[in-house]
Amino acid sequence: xxxxxxxxxxxxxxxxxxENTIVVVAxxxxxxxxxxxxxxxxxxxxxxxxxxxxxxxxxxxxxxxxAERNARRVDGFELDNSPFTxxxxxxxxxNIAMTTTNGTLAITRSxxxxxxxxxxFLNLDAIARYLKTEPYDVLVLCAGWKGRVNLExxxxxxxxxxxxxxxxxxxxxxxxxxxxLYCDGKNNLVSxxxxxxxxxxxxxxxxxxxxxxxxxxxxYDVVPVLRGTALVSMAx
Amino acid sequence: xxxxxxxxxxxxxxxxxxENTIVVVAxxxxxxxxxxxxxxxxxxxxxxxxxxxxxxxxxxxxxxxxAERNARRVDGFELDNSPFTxxxxxxxxxNIAMTTTNGTLAITRSxxxxxxxxxxFLNLDAIARYLKTEPYDVLVLCAGWKGRVNLExxxxxxxxxxxxxxxxxxxxxxxxxxxxLYCDGKNNLVSxxxxxxxxxxxxxxxxxxxxxxxxxxxxYDVVPVLRGTALVSMAx
Numbered sequence: 346x347x348x349x350x351x352x353x354x355x356x357x358x359x360x361x362x363x364e365n366t367i368v369v370v371a372x373x374x375x376x377x378x379x380x381x382x383x384x385x386x387x388x389x390x391x392x393x394x395x396x397x398x399x400x401x402x403x404x405x406x407x408x409x410x411x412a413e414r415n416a417r418r419v420d421g422f423e424l425d426n427s428p429f430t431x432x433x434x435x436x437x438x439x440n441i442a443m444t445t446t447n448g449t450l451a452i453t454r455s456x457x458x459x460x461x462x463x464x465x466f467l468n469l470d471a472i473a474r475y476l477k478t479e480p481y482d483v484l485v486l487c488a489g490w491k492g493r494v495n496l497e498x499x500x501x502x503x504x505x506x507x508x509x510x511x512x513x514x515x516x517x518x519x520x521x522x523x524x525x526l527y528c529d530g531k532n533n534l535v536s537x538x539x540x541x542x543x544x545x546x547x548x549x550x551x552x553x554x555x556x557x558x559x560x561x562x563x564x565y566d567v568v569p570v571l572r573g574t575a576l577v578s579m580a581x
Numbered sequence: 582x583x584x585x586x587x588x589x590x591x592x593x594x595x596x597x598x599x600e601n602t603i604v605v606v607a608x609x610x611x612x613x614x615x616x617x618x619x620x621x622x623x624x625x626x627x628x629x630x631x632x633x634x635x636x637x638x639x640x641x642x643x644x645x646x647x648a649e650r651n652a653r654r655v656d657g658f659e660l661d662n663s664p665f666t667x668x669x670x671x672x673x674x675x676n677i678a679m680t681t682t683n684g685t686l687a688i689t690r691s692x693x694x695x696x697x698x699x700x701x702f703l704n705l706d707a708i709a710r711y712l713k714t715e716p717y718d719v720l721v722l723c724a725g726w727k728g729r730v731n732l733e734x735x736x737x738x739x740x741x742x743x744x745x746x747x748x749x750x751x752x753x754x755x756x757x758x759x760x761x762l763y764c765d766g767k768n769n770l771v772s773x774x775x776x777x778x779x780x781x782x783x784x785x786x787x788x789x790x791x792x793x794x795x796x797x798x799x800x801y802d803v804v805p806v807l808r809g810t811a812l813v814s815m816a817x
Contacts, residue, residue, distance in 0.1 A: 353730060357592055360728045492596045494589060496754040518732040518778050522762060529765045542754050 348482045349509055350516035351502040351523045354489035355451050363458040367481045369472060369505065370455060371464045372488035373497040374544075375426045376413070376448025378465040378559040382428040384578040385467075385565035387437035391576040393449035394442055403442030411443040427555050440575075447488040452571060455486055463569035463576060466501060466534075470563040473508035475579070483513060485523075496526070496541040497559075500534065503527025504562075534560040584718045585745050586752035587738040587759045590725035591687050599694040603717045605708060605741065606691060607700045608724035609733040610780075611662045612649070612684025614701040614795040618664040620814040621703075621801035623673035627812040629685035630678055639678030647679040663791050676811075683724040688807060691722055699805035699812060702737060702770075706799040709744035711815070719749065721759075732762070732777040733795075736770065739763025740798075770796045 352361045371377055380391055394400055397412055397419055404410035404422070412419040413426030424430050426445060443449060455461045459481050464472045476483050485505055487498035503523035506515065515521050530537030535557055538544050544556060568579040588597045607613055616627055630636055633648055633655055640646035640658070648655035649662030660666050662681060679685060691697045695717050700708045712719055721741055723734035739759035742751065751757055766773030771793055774780050780792060804815040 353589065354593070356596065357590070357728070357730075360592065490754075492593070493753055494593075494755050494758065496758055499754075499758060515776075517729055518726075518735075519730050521777060522730065522732055522735060522758070525765055526758060526761060529761055540751075541757060542752075 348516040349513040351519040353494040356492040368455040368458040369464040371501040372448030376445040383431040384567045408442040451488040461571035467564045584752040585749040587755040589730040592728040604691040604694040605700040607737040608684030612681040619667040620803045627677045644678040687724040697807035703800045
């Protein structure tokens with residue numbers, strides 16, 4: 346039987362194997378929700394980069410620059426980390442260079458996997474359907490917050506476990522824990538998230554609208570995948 | 582307000598501060614449950630050591646040797662990792678050298694804290710009452726399983742958060758997650774644990790009796806504390 350495993354933060358990635366495995370990276374608030382929204386609105390590719398300076402280099406070559414540091418926009422960049430900025434006609438066909446506090450790092454650290462996919466609640470069903478058709482094990486990599494676990498990415502992991510549990514065995518307790526938390530909160534994720542640390546940080550920035558948006562399930566039928574150094578939308 | 586934080590595995594300890602903090606180490610199946618049981622039955626001290634060989638050195642000096650590796654007893658040692666072996670008159674007043682797969686390592690890695698306490702469901706109330714009287718923040722350090730998170734230690738952390746949440750703020754999402762899992766499962770922890778990975782490992786060893794025992798709350802009014810290199814029972 347195929348296995349589904351959950352890595353609660355990139356700081357625990359050394360304990361997990363990515364061999365023969367498809368990694369699904371989740372940074373629900375807000376990097377991977379932005380990426381999924383961008384592909385649903387026609388972006389051609391997204392290059393995840395580590396630093397603001399790398400982003401600027403790509404910007405000079407005609408890419409749109411997207412960045413967030415500590416949940417704030419960067420001066421001179423076209424895009425920030427609010428998914429609503431990606432619902433714009435000017436991004437259709439564009440290439441984006443994106444750096445975020447946690448999400449892009451998690452993607453670049455997963456390169457050895459069979460495939461690296463970008464997951465969020467917004468494309469949960471598309472991701473689940475795709476994984477069912479593949480012969481590989483699955484590792485959900487939660488981006489977390491500066492190495493620490495966070496509730497929102499864990500809930501996404503638990504939601505994906507829930508969608509896949511008929512065809513996959515849960516490898517370790519992290520998958521069980523994530524799945525139980527999701528089942529506990531799924532009837533009202535917005536209120537379930539209410540006291541979480543990242544929500545408190547985001548609310549200080551006045552972006553409750555983003556939070557509510559990112560917790561919606563199955564809005565978009567896209568599966569972003571890492572090809573070389575760039576994310577593209579897979580035809581599914 | 583004092584803070585309570587939860588470190589889900591020693592592999593994440595680098596993200597947490599132990600400064601001005603009392604660390605409560607939990608290795609519910611079964612090291613810290615054994616330690617608490619031992620002190621409740623009159624043991625004088627327990628030295629946590631890293632290796633089987635160190636245990637043997639202390640054994641030659643008159644200590645009782647206790648060990649477990651991969652949940653199995655070690656040849657030639659008086660005690661193993663079943664709490665029932667510590668309910669014996671011969672251990673009254675004895676000194677024990679103990680090494681376990683995960684628990685003793687977690688204790689030795691916490692030495693920089695203000696105090697290091699040994700927690701389990703068996704002495705949950707005693708630990709909670711003690712922490713309320715102290716001015717320090719609290720970090721619950723889950724011993725986990727070879728670096729990975731496990732359900733039983735996380736549930737203990739969540740139980741302690743539950744007992745302390747009136748007087749302590751939850752520092753980060755790990756405390757919220759542990760607490761919600763505990764609240765989800767507390768009405769029947771034995772069945773809540775049924776599919777967890779460690780339970781599956783332990784059940785192969787035929788020790789359901791130990792599991793049921795270790796999940797009982799508030800049996801003993803003891804607070805083991807690290808003094809130098811040895812654990813002793815604190816007068817509370």
